[in-house]
Amino acid sequence: MSSERRKPYPFDQIEPKWQKIWDERQLFHAPNPGEKAFDSKKRKFYVLDMFPYPSGAGLHVGHPEGYTATDIIARYKRMRGFNVLHPMGWDAFGLPAEQYAIKSGQHPAITTRENVVKFKSQLKRIGFSYDWQREINTTDPGYFKWTQWIFLQIYNSWFNPATNNAEPIKTYRGKNPDEVRLAYVADVPVNWCPELGTVLANEEVVDGKSEVGGFPVVRRPMRQWMLRITAYAERLIDELEGLDWPDGIKLLQRNWIGRSEGAEIEFKIDNHDARIRVFTTRPDTLYGATYMVLAPEHSLVDQIVTEEQWPVVREYRERTARKSDLERTELAKEKTGVFTGAFAINPANEEKIPIWIADYVLLGYGTGAIQAVPAHDERDLEFARKFDLPIRQVVQPPGNEDPIGFVGDGVAINSPVIDGLESRDAIRKITEWLEKRGLGKRAINYKLRDWLFSRQRYWGEPFPVVWQDGKHRALDESELPVVPPPLEDYKPTGTGEPPLAKAKDWIRYSDKATRELNVMPQWAGSCWYYLRFCDPQNDKRFVGEDAERYWAAGNHPGTVDLYIGGTEHAVLHLLYARFWHKVLFDLGYLSKPEPFQRLVNQGIILGEDSQKMSKSRGNIVNPDDVIEQYGADAFRLYEMFMGPLEQMKPWSMRGVEGVSRFLARVWRLMMTENQAGEWELSSALKDVDLAKSQNKVLHATIKKVTEDIESLSFNTAISQMMIFVNAFTNAETIPVSAMRTFLVLLNPFAPHLSSELWAQLKPKGDVAEQPWPTYEENFLIEDEVEIVAQVNGKVRDRMYISILATTEEHEAAARSNVKISELIKGKKIRKVVVVPKKLVNIVLE
């Protein structure tokens, strides 16, 4: 039976044995500056995984994909003489643990502890070379003390537009510092999720539903903590430039931040003192503005609406407020809105235009008000047609396109100030014209909103903030950490009041002051964990200065040299972490302006049916089962052999068998089974020189594996190692020296097998401590190369030619070739193309 089947090689004994040895010897510990083992001559390399959320389900085959890639890099870099920082930890605060706790009645701290034990043992079983001395957990008070400390730095600083930097709040000269702090409290319409009993960040809402759980989310005004990430919008876009990230991720971040250039224009209101500012990217269409629209929630609505329009306006506003985001987008096709009764004056032509409210204008973007130019904006056109508003063409399209609904660039018409100008020039001219008259100015707008930073939950970092007389005040550094109170009942209250409100004693900070009841979102802990890894036990500072400088060193803006993880964090974690990092950098705590220099996204692994793995489909592959049957090395190797790291690819158990067979062949290359059924060193192993062809394949393998690891092309590196093994499989004698070199190459991929075989060959030291081999180009060069002979671009024959052959000799060889001369006999030759060492192409008339 299959369970009784003999193992192709004894991985079940080898693997635990070496994992134990690595642990005991602490072989993968990276010494910090100041430690005894620290060697200042070694260069550093920081290779990081996105640390997991330790869920109850345990490790998924998707996790080890990126982890194996980083482990190969880490092991490789160590052998190249680098001091390698390769840490692992747990992002353990957050909703799932709490949701589970509510269901099971078990405290999230207990669940978290159990899950961490499980995750850690699973990771150890795969043989990853993490420096476990640096393990961190975001829910440890020793860790979140510093998360809270960073919050204090953010709270106690402001963004100075003059220096384009965050600065301590004491440098602010204005009257009310609370207006400019990078952390502030605001009454804002937020994403309220009744099911989860908390508000969510925009980034956590997908299609009007919560990202966690998929529950409906509604808009509701609430008092919340916000972080002023918008202050960094420009730098977050500009400084992407110096990073080695996939173009797609850079684009995603740029789109999310959503920079657009245009102008702000001020409209007077007829018979009213108030003015309305609008943002537009097309100030050149100002003459075509035939009406205005305010967001229903716009604060001016109350002031300008006329007596007789009040009832419809009120009714419309109430209806919009009740709509969830989902409804608002679902109903997007059908425009709605009502007239306020008020009129604005178009500053360009003094024309009176009606002011409407409609929910297609969003309060959160721009100024929450627009000039509507139906002739040259799709949405305005649709609205104008529905409500019979005038449409006036002011841009002439270049071709024969229909001018109504044309949104591209053309030539301005019906616009006295800019008539005849190309759109780009018209924009410049009209903006200057408005600026001169004090009616408007050039402006840049961002889609990015400030980060909603508070959650009405239990399982998160409490804010280091107290309230007194209705005002917030930050705690002193010395009062950290603020540990959450023990609670019997941590369920959401359902009213929007945080569960911490139930801890009556804890709330009371002093006679007059009470604690902030919200907690931070899950992202807080992961915003800076890569810094803590540099110095995880430091209790004086969030990271020691020497440690930070050492691990961040390098000739580029980023701190971590290589960061591998999933695309799902393209705009969440990766944007938030950059923001925090920049604040800390501005305040002088860090030596580099960016957290992650090189970013690589591993592709999703699909089930055997090429569908996304899911419980309901029943196509989930459990890493434990694979390791049980084929061993950790086969599991690692298969994860890398499947295909390019960044590509989405389906799992295949047959494929695992394939790499497992390869590993068994490696084993049998050096080991044979004796009469008693015990494995012993093969007698074919001899201390002999390599044959020329063997030497060539060895050096080709060193070259290919080295280059492929550098470019993260692990699948082709493995192919090359298979070619190597195939070349030696039937050799009568196996040169020991070639095997030793090969085991070093194999080590990053299959560390257990290579360690065991290395030990069997009895050389000194551990294979992981060997220097990485180098190849000699000389051994790769042949005396002759095969070239292709073509006629009219079609391959007609192949032949060997000296690598020293001249162009003329190439051509002569082709002409004298039997097949070729046959084909060109009596024909006129138009041209002969020679690519040395590659081909000769004879082109006939």
Added chain:
RNA sequence: GCUCACGUGGCGGAAUUGGCAGACGCGUACGGCUCAGGACCGUAUGGGGCAACCCGUGGAGGUUCGAGUCCUCUCGUGAGCACCA
């Protein structure tokens, strides 16, 4: 709807700057070794054709002596954004 990425055998995938398409692995077929094998070893394996040869990288054009690779259009798949003025 907009933006981006990707389409190569029965399957996963290889292919510096445009230069032998299909490396390596899976699967399949045949053979060997075996009491046996879903083990191991070997040979073959893009399609068509007895063959010479012809066809072939989603489809249609183009540039070039030469295109999987570059350009245009088109179809399909995946991801992201989605009233952003």
